[in-house]
Amino acid sequence: MHGHRELGAFLQTLRARLRPEDVGLPDYGDRRRVPGLRREELALLAGVSASYYTRLEQGQSLGASPEVLDALARALRLDEAERRHLHDLAGGVRRRPVVRRPPEEHADAATLDLLEALDGVPALVSGRRGDILAWNPLGHALFASHLDHFAPQCPDDRPNLARLIFLDDHVRALYTDWPGKARAVVRNLRMVAGRHPDDGQLGSLIGELTMSSPEFASMWAEHGVSPCDSDVWEMHHPLVGVLTVNQQSLRPPQDSDSLLVLATAVRGDSASRSALSLLAQVISDARGCDRRTQHDAGDGRRGTPSLPRRSDF
Known part of the structure; x- marks a missing residue:
């Protein structure tokens, strides 16, 4: 992840989505070579010189102050997530981060x-x-x-949510609105990349997904950013059928990087609530069956529950 290029590409993408009339500038009907605002127009709105903004977008300036970045955010009409991402990218350029392997992650005892x-x-x-x-x-x-x-207990072979969404056909088939779910994952991953430009494993993951999934590469090129805080998704589960869940991401107070992801039935949706209850019963029955099998075989080791197929009901 190269900070200069990321910052410039993000600014270009944001500039391209605005039209002069969106920000109160006259449009004299002239044909534009590229969509959106010109650099000179954005510089005018932000109160900086056109030459300075051009250097910033081209990665030739490292000293953008928080005040200038906030002025650009207002001119570009950024939401809070986009504004924070702009500051993160500019901060990464100033720090000249050295890519390194971060410490191994784990869920703490309280979580x-x-x-x-x-x-x-x-x-x-x-x-x-x-x-x-x-x-x-x-x-x-x-x-x-x-x-x-x-699988999560094996640090070198843990499932990864982005890989599952883009590269695993089983998980892909879970979501009725797969493009919406995939884009939400990408937009959150971009925010994380802006906060941690020195994370070599994160850069490798993004590179892998870009090479392995044209859909990921296309969504990544949109430069969209937003956190996966709370969204409602319809799922087609192979065991219990169709259900709608609200997926919420909560951040444990003792860990700023991990998320606790919960799925609950939408209020008033009795069918989805019943589907989750049925799934819980299936798990309970499977675990009970596994315990009996291990006991009969004289094997006291902890086993993996063998979940049935939907056709077994």
């Missing part, structure tokens, strides 16, 4: 206790890059029942 307490709610803990650090049985069954339940 794991909370995850265990949410026994009746599908939940998982994701790390900075979207690696799944832990999930409860219902979270595993809802989001990725085809994967090994204990």
